[in-house]
Amino acid sequence: MKAAVLREPNTSLQIEDLDLADPGPGEVRVRMVATGVCHTDASAISGAIPVPMPIVLGHEGAGVVDAVGPGVTTLHVGDHVVLSVMPSCGKCASCVTGQPWLCQVAAPVLFAGKMLDGTYRLRQDGSAVNHFFAQSSFAEYAVVTELGAAKVRDDAPLDVVAPLACGASTGIGAVLNAAHVEPGASVAVFGCGGVGLSGIMAARLAGADPIIAVDVLPNKLEMAASFGATHLVNAAQADPVQQIRDLTHGFGVDYAFEFIGRKDTMEQVIEAIHPGGHAYIVGGAPVGTRFSADALGFLFGKNVHGVVGGFTRPTVDIPRFVNLYMNGKLPLDRLVSRRYSLSEINDAFEAMHHGEVARSVIVF
Ligand code: APR
Ligand code: ZN
Ligand code: ZN
Numbered sequence: 001m002k003a004a005v006l007r008e009p010n011t012s013l014q015i016e017d018l019d020l021a022d023p024g025p026g027e028v029r030v031r032m033v034a035t036g037v038c039h040t041d042a043s044a045i046s047g048a049i050p051v052p053m054p055i056v057l058g059h060e061g062a063g064v065v066d067a068v069g070p071g072v073t074t075l076h077v078g079d080h081v082v083l084s085v086m087p088s089c090g091k092c093a094s095c096v097t098g099q100p101w102l103c104q105v106a107a108p109v110l111f112a113g114k115m116l117d118g119t120y121r122l123r124q125d126g127s128a129v130n131h132f133f134a135q136s137s138f139a140e141y142a143v144v145t146e147l148g149a150a151k152v153r154d155d156a157p158l159d160v161v162a163p164l165a166c167g168a169s170t171g172i173g174a175v176l177n178a179a180h181v182e183p184g185a186s187v188a189v190f191g192c193g194g195v196g197l198s199g200i201m202a203a204r205l206a207g208a209d210p211i212i213a214v215d216v217l218p219n220k221l222e223m224a225a226s227f228g229a230t231h232l233v234n235a236a237q238a239d240p241v242q243q244i245r246d247l248t249h250g251f252g253v254d255y256a257f258e259f260i261g262r263k264d265t266m267e268q269v270i271e272a273i274h275p276g277g278h279a280y281i282v283g284g285a286p287v288g289t290r291f292s293a294d295a296l297g298f299l300f301g302k303n304v305h306g307v308v309g310g311f312t313r314p315t316v317d318i319p320r321f322v323n324l325y326m327n328g329k330l331p332l333d334r335l336v337s338r339r340y341s342l343s344e345i346n347d348a349f350e351a352m353h354h355g356e357v358a359r360s361v362i363v364f
Contacts, residue, residue, distance in 0.1 A: 087148025173310020
């Protein structure tokens, strides 16, 4: 099969022929129909997130099951699935206590290039090629673990719902699963990329008001308005924390979300909430990044939370979010700004770096 391979940091992905082993016990093989291009793939390319190479990136895949391994009971050939950035074993203490995003079997392998059992399915000329998030969806086929593939309704367009594998679910889940934002709550969203815009959609669905969008790019703020932001704050023009306070009687918001992955904006979301408010760190910062908070302000009941992957329970939440899209409640279709073929994948990263797109999707 054809796959996009990264051989060295900061180089272009090369389309190469790879071998893919049959699905093992508890695994399925998926014929890829579409896969989103996420900022975390770019972080792996740049080295901000170190990964072993050569590697096939991609972790927002969606497709059709075309083979099932021994012991698979919940998926069948022909099922439409959205793959998840949060595959899990279903059996460890984190999984059994309802936190599959912390799966103790998956955590050590997701950035280590391996499948959940510590081995490889991808090979070239007999040598192992590394996996990303035990998924590697920048390829025509992928073998994934059963609980890393969420069956979705057949009538859902896979090129629209693919970003629910990671970015869209991360934004929606942060708002609905982690924060449980209630009607009338005041919300600030820092970062209006694919993740932040998904957070804005969810805040609107939850009935939040106001919804204050923060970005440094005017075109991203325009998109934010079209997804339901009630107020727009350009952080390149003036201090975003002061602008948020000005919009909230000097007090700050109930909930603030960091959907970027930067130290300065992580510190800003903590400043943007009122005493007793809740700040959520959702963006993935480069390894080694630290942030700090004003100690006296913190003393007055500020709550700061880390939310990985929107606390998504893939097989429960992804079909739920797909239904909300199909019923007109989450405009995921407008998130997908551009479609590229696999051979054009480097152009998709260029467009991301230039801030031109909310989300690009590779279609096979
Ligand atoms: N203040 C406000 N907004 C900023 C700033 C800043 N200082 N710097 C960048 N931004 C905006 C960008 O203009 C862009 O619109 O943040 C947005 C980030 O969007 P994308 O690059 O499209 O990233 P996205 O895919 O949405 O992911 C965001 O979530 O899951 C994590 O790893 C992922 O860290 C990444 C984050
Ligand atoms: Zn991602
Ligand atoms: Zn587990």
